[in-house]
Every structure is written in C-alpha cells, then in structure tokens.
Amino acid sequence: MTDEAGLFSRVANSRTVKGLLLPFGELSSPSSSNTPPTMFSAGSVTIPRDPSIVTLNVEHDRFNPIGRATSLEVTEAGVVAEFTIATTDEGDAFLASGTKRKLSAELGSLVRNGANAVRSRLTGATVCDAAAFASAALFSLAPGVSAEFTEEVPSSDEYTAPESSSSSEYVTEFTDDEGVKWRRVETSKRETTVTKITDSAPADEENPNAPEEENMTASAAGQTPAPLVTPNVAPPAKDVDLHAVFTAMAAVKAGVQLEDNESALFALADIKTAGDGALPAAGVIQPNWVGKLWQGKEYVRKYLPLNNHTFGPIDLGGRAGFRLDGTEDLVQKRTGEKTELPTGSATTSKRESTRDSFGYAADVAAEWTYLSGGAEVLESFWKGVANSYAKVTDMEALATMFRVASRDTGAALSRMVAPGSLPAGTPANSAYYPGVVQLIQALEAISDANDDPAWAVVNPVLWSQLIFTPKDLLPEFVTLAVGVGTGEADVDGKIIVRKAPQSAFIGTKATDPQVMAGAKNAIEFKELGETPIQIDALNVAKFGVDRATVGFLETFVVRPEATVFIGTAA
Structure with a gap:
C-alpha cells in the first residue's frame, strides 16, 4: 500500500525500511548546541565498505538499536540507506508504531569550512520525529505499517503479533x-x-x-x-561535557587515539584567532614585546686610531710648533788640514693645528622625563646619536688622511704617485700580485721618507686583489686578516691594512687599485677626555629639556711627507 504523501510503500515478506539518510546540497537545522547549519556533498562524506557497520537506533540513543544497514547508495539527491529491522522487542515496537518517519545520519571526523562540510565519516543512523534535514525521511516501510493505522494488516504478511496474553x-x-x-x-x-x-x-x-x-x-x-x-x-538541550571536549583535543594534539571517543553529529562552532569566527577582537591579544631589535654592531672607529690619537684638554688657541729644515747636508767632508770647515744654514717652518666641532641637539618634551614607559626608547635614541658621532668623526679622520697623503688642493692631487710595474721575474700567472706590489711600493715610500710605515688604507679593488693573493706571496710584515668577516685586525709589530669605501678616494679612477699609507706620528688627532659631551638645559617655556651631544676633534699634521698616495686619477 502507499499513503497519500507517497512516502511509504508495502514491501512484501520483508522487515526492511528504506529512505534518504543524508541529503546533498541542503542546510541542516541548528543543533542543540547552536552549531551553525552544515551542508554536505558527495565528496564530503565517506561511506563504509561494509554497510552493516552502520547501526540504526532511535532518537540518537546508541543503547536502543533496532536494526542495521544492508545497503548504502550515493545518489544525486544524497545517501539512500536501506535497513533491516531486528527481530527484537524494540524492532517490533518500531514497526508497530510507524510514527517515526524521519531519518538522521550520525557522522564522525567532521571537518567543515563555514557551512560547507569538507570531510566526514558515516558511522550510524537514527529514526526520529525531527531530523537534522527536512528531506531526510523513510519512504519505504515493512509490511503491516501504515501512515494512519486505519487499515487491517493482512494475514499473509510476514509479521504477526505474537499469540500471547x-x-x-x-x-x-x-x-x-x-x-x-x-x-x-x-x-x-x-x-x-x-x-x-x-x-x-x-x-x-x-x-x-x-x-x-x-x-x-x-x-x-x-x-x-x-x-x-x-x-x-x-x-531538551544537553549540557556540553567540557572535560570530554578538552580530553579529546589533548589526545589529538598528542597523536593518541581514544578508545571511547564520541564524535559529534554536526560540526562544532569555529573558534579561530582571526577571520570569520575569530574569538579575539583586534588588539585583544598582544604581541610579546622584546624592546629594541638588533641593528648590527655599534660602530667601531677604524681609521682615526691608525694615527697618533690622544685624549685630553684642547687649547682654545690650538697648538703650534716649528720644524727645522735644511740640516740634512750641513756636515761635509773636509778637504785637508788647516782648511776651513764646511758651513751652511737651515730654515724653520711653523706648523699649526686645526679644530672641528660636531654635534646634535633636540628639544625633548618633558613627558619623556616625568612619565613612565618611554625611558627605553629615549635611551636607545641617544645611544644612536653617540654611535653617529663615532662614525662621522672617524670618516672625517679618513678624509684628512687622504688630503694629506695626496696633497688634495681641491683642484688636483699634487702628490699622487703612479703605480709601479711588476718587477722582472714575476710569475705571469699571478693575476692578483700587482696589488701586493702596489702596497709594497707605498710602504717603501714611507721608509724612503725616513719614517716607519704603520698603516695602509686601500680601495675595494686593491682589497679584493690582496685577500685573493696566495699567502706565500704576502709579505710577513703585512696583516690582512684575523677578524672574522672583516679581514681587519690590529696585530702588534705589523702594518695594518684596512679597506675604505671608494667614495673616500676623491678624484680617483674607481676601476683601478688605490692605496695610501703613512707613519703613526705623521698626523695627530686629539679629543677631550669625555667624548662626546652631553648637555641638558631646561626649556621651561615649552615644558621641555634641550639636550645636545657635542664633541671637538683637533687635527695636527706633523709630517705630511710621512704619508703617500699611489693610484691613478679619474
């Protein structure tokens, strides 16, 4: 027989029910825990190979089973299931009542993206009064079941009520x-x-x-x-067992499979850190504050210490002195007895120092002083100013060394020496050997000026030649490398060779090697004992503090001839 709605039809000689278990493309009703509706597709649900593993119960009560699945078929409409009702009192009661027409799927391992299910596993089914999906229902029942219970069951049906009092x-x-x-x-x-x-x-x-x-x-x-x-x-709504939820989460994180782990029938609500379903609002979760980040090592002076660098008081009028010239040839060889002794005269020249000042100032709001929370930032700022002072004065010393060595007049490099050629017998395959020759040429020029060479500064081209020169071709009195990464270090008793940027070699050819060298006492640099100096003054009118960082650098060129520059003009 078939009822008016066409949902039920008689199946002779069978205890079988059949219906649409899980519709595709249809939103479910919200769960008792207010989980948002979920929509399934054919690719989002896994069907077990053995349908009998899917048990049919009543109202999701797994302790009240009434049958097992005999067929699970994926169709365009959804998963169509066929169940055999067990020959038990509970199964007989279900067949006798016929009031629970709805089917509802029980799913495990459910993962979803918003309302769309991504992955799930069919684990069970239930008959109920109100299913999760409106279209999920039984459309075929066993014989003897009618929609209204108004028709007598024929005696030919397989099922008959037991003859018992x-x-x-x-x-x-x-x-x-x-x-x-x-x-x-x-x-x-x-x-x-x-x-x-x-x-x-x-x-x-x-x-x-x-x-x-x-x-x-x-x-x-x-x-x-x-x-x-x-x-x-x-x-009635069931309370959520938080202990079971957190235990399951911990087990998943640890990779442990719980033996009695129940899966939810529908997807749990999304609780994320950002995007849709995010729990914290913007700014609620704060980052771990680590303060000032690493900005590289602080600047260490490289060129100023190569010369005679002292600390102490600096005279307002500077320093001055004289040099005696022309005494080298005053003594001559006598021609015989009772003859006049050789004679001659000498000259003097005056040398004077120069002084430069450097500084930075700012008007700092008094809030930085009286309010908490900004001391770390302000302290880092003034450390940066001091670091800037060290670098600027060091580069000023390098510029002075170049001017003295090359006699830079602003119009020409009047004391530039041309690079020498390779000596006879130099191996032809020593491609980097010319850099060594040019360095030795500069050091020899200092020795020829009756002084001891102490330092050499080269441009990047010559530096590359030196560091790629085999060790056996480098003179023992030259040191290039001990410091990791820089190739620069101070070693007692050896000549220090350091690299400088090409911009320091003004008016020279950038593609050619350039080198300048000098004696330790050729140039004197002097600074105050405490450098740089920090000055603070209240600015009451603007409710602030005027702070300045200043310093003085005195330069005294004592023996310009004890410096030399070898290279080519641009």
Whole structure:
C-alpha cells in the first residue's frame, strides 16, 4: 500500500525500511548546541565498505538499536540507506508504531569550512520525529505499517503479533510545551497508550497508592480510534561535557587515539584567532614585546686610531710648533788640514693645528622625563646619536688622511704617485700580485721618507686583489686578516691594512687599485677626555629639556711627507 504523501510503500515478506539518510546540497537545522547549519556533498562524506557497520537506533540513543544497514547508495539527491529491522522487542515496537518517519545520519571526523562540510565519516543512523534535514525521511516501510493505522494488516504478511496474553512493551517519556509529563507505551500487539504523569514519583503497577492516570489508547486492529496527538516537543538541550571536549583535543594534539571517543553529529562552532569566527577582537591579544631589535654592531672607529690619537684638554688657541729644515747636508767632508770647515744654514717652518666641532641637539618634551614607559626608547635614541658621532668623526679622520697623503688642493692631487710595474721575474700567472706590489711600493715610500710605515688604507679593488693573493706571496710584515668577516685586525709589530669605501678616494679612477699609507706620528688627532659631551638645559617655556651631544676633534699634521698616495686619477 502507499499513503497519500507517497512516502511509504508495502514491501512484501520483508522487515526492511528504506529512505534518504543524508541529503546533498541542503542546510541542516541548528543543533542543540547552536552549531551553525552544515551542508554536505558527495565528496564530503565517506561511506563504509561494509554497510552493516552502520547501526540504526532511535532518537540518537546508541543503547536502543533496532536494526542495521544492508545497503548504502550515493545518489544525486544524497545517501539512500536501506535497513533491516531486528527481530527484537524494540524492532517490533518500531514497526508497530510507524510514527517515526524521519531519518538522521550520525557522522564522525567532521571537518567543515563555514557551512560547507569538507570531510566526514558515516558511522550510524537514527529514526526520529525531527531530523537534522527536512528531506531526510523513510519512504519505504515493512509490511503491516501504515501512515494512519486505519487499515487491517493482512494475514499473509510476514509479521504477526505474537499469540500471547502478555506483550512486550516499549516505553518512552516526554514533556510538552506546558511542562506536562507524558508516558507512551507501545506494545507488540500494535497498541499505543499515552498517559499523563500526574505525580513526580514513577508509576508502579504494584503500588496500590500510585496516582490515577488519564489513558488514551489507539488500537491498530479492526477499529478506528481517536487520532493520536503527540505534543511537538523539542528534545531538551544537553549540557556540553567540557572535560570530554578538552580530553579529546589533548589526545589529538598528542597523536593518541581514544578508545571511547564520541564524535559529534554536526560540526562544532569555529573558534579561530582571526577571520570569520575569530574569538579575539583586534588588539585583544598582544604581541610579546622584546624592546629594541638588533641593528648590527655599534660602530667601531677604524681609521682615526691608525694615527697618533690622544685624549685630553684642547687649547682654545690650538697648538703650534716649528720644524727645522735644511740640516740634512750641513756636515761635509773636509778637504785637508788647516782648511776651513764646511758651513751652511737651515730654515724653520711653523706648523699649526686645526679644530672641528660636531654635534646634535633636540628639544625633548618633558613627558619623556616625568612619565613612565618611554625611558627605553629615549635611551636607545641617544645611544644612536653617540654611535653617529663615532662614525662621522672617524670618516672625517679618513678624509684628512687622504688630503694629506695626496696633497688634495681641491683642484688636483699634487702628490699622487703612479703605480709601479711588476718587477722582472714575476710569475705571469699571478693575476692578483700587482696589488701586493702596489702596497709594497707605498710602504717603501714611507721608509724612503725616513719614517716607519704603520698603516695602509686601500680601495675595494686593491682589497679584493690582496685577500685573493696566495699567502706565500704576502709579505710577513703585512696583516690582512684575523677578524672574522672583516679581514681587519690590529696585530702588534705589523702594518695594518684596512679597506675604505671608494667614495673616500676623491678624484680617483674607481676601476683601478688605490692605496695610501703613512707613519703613526705623521698626523695627530686629539679629543677631550669625555667624548662626546652631553648637555641638558631646561626649556621651561615649552615644558621641555634641550639636550645636545657635542664633541671637538683637533687635527695636527706633523709630517705630511710621512704619508703617500699611489693610484691613478679619474
């Protein structure tokens, strides 16, 4: 037989039900935990190879199984399932009632992206009054089940009520919208009794003092009872077991498979750190503040210390001195006895120092001083100013060394010496050897000026030639490398060779090697004992503090001839 809606049809000689278990492309209803609706597709659900593993229960009660799946088919509409109802009292009660027409899938390992399911695994099914999907329902029932219970079951059907004075019962209790408690008893004789519970104490037939109950009975055989009205009561919300949730999360993180781990029927609510479903609002979670970041090592002077560098008081008028010239050839060889001694004269020249000053100043708001929270930033700023002072004065010393060595007049390099050629017998395959020759040429020029060479500064071209020159071709009195990464270090008793940027070699050819060298005492640099100097002054009118960092650098060129520059002009 088929009812008016066309959902049920008689299947002869069978205890089989069939229906749409999981629709595709349809949003589910919200769960009791207010989980947002979820939509499934054919690719988002995994069907077990053995359908019998899927158990059919009543109202998601796994302790009340009534059958097993015999067929699971993926169609365009969704997963169509066929179940065989077990020959148990519970199975008989379900077949006898026929009131639960809805099917609902039970899914495990559910992962979703918003409303769309990404992955899930079909683990069970249930019959219920209200399913998660509106279109999920039974459309085929076993023989003897009708939509209205108004037709007598033919005697040819496989299922008949047992001939016994006693019958098995299936008892359920529920509460309607007005809070009234009801008990429904379904028997294997296809009788359904709904009674109102008028006392909180459980009904007991053996208790003579039990309260009276109002009975409504519907029989399925040979009579037309009053319509059975079941209150439309939503199942009560179940509390979330937080301990079970956190235990499952810890197990997943540790890679442990729980033996009794229940999967949710629907996706849990998304709780993320950003984007849709994010728990924290912008700015709620703060980053771990680590303060000032590494900006590289502080600047260490490289060129100024190559010369005679001292600290102490600097005279306002500077320093001055004289040099005696022309005394080298005053003594001559005598021509014989009783002859006049050789004679001659000498000259003097005056040398004077120069002084330069450097500094930086700022008007700092008094809030930096009186309010907390900014001391670290302000301290780092003034350390940066001091670091700048060290670099600027060092580069000023390098520029002075170049001017003295090359006699830079602003118009020409009047004392520039041309690079020498390779000496005879130099191996032709020594491509980098010319750099060594040019360095030795500069050091020899200092020796020829009756002084001891102490330092050499080369441009990047000559530096590359030196560092790639085999060790056996470098003179023992030259040091290039001990410091890792820089190739520069001070070694007692050896000549220090350091690299300088091409911009320091003004007016020279950038593609050619350039070198300048000098004696330790050729140039004197002097600074105050405490350098740089920090000066603070209150600016009451603007509620601030005027702070300045200043320093003085005195330069005294003592022996310019004890410096030399070898290279080519641009």
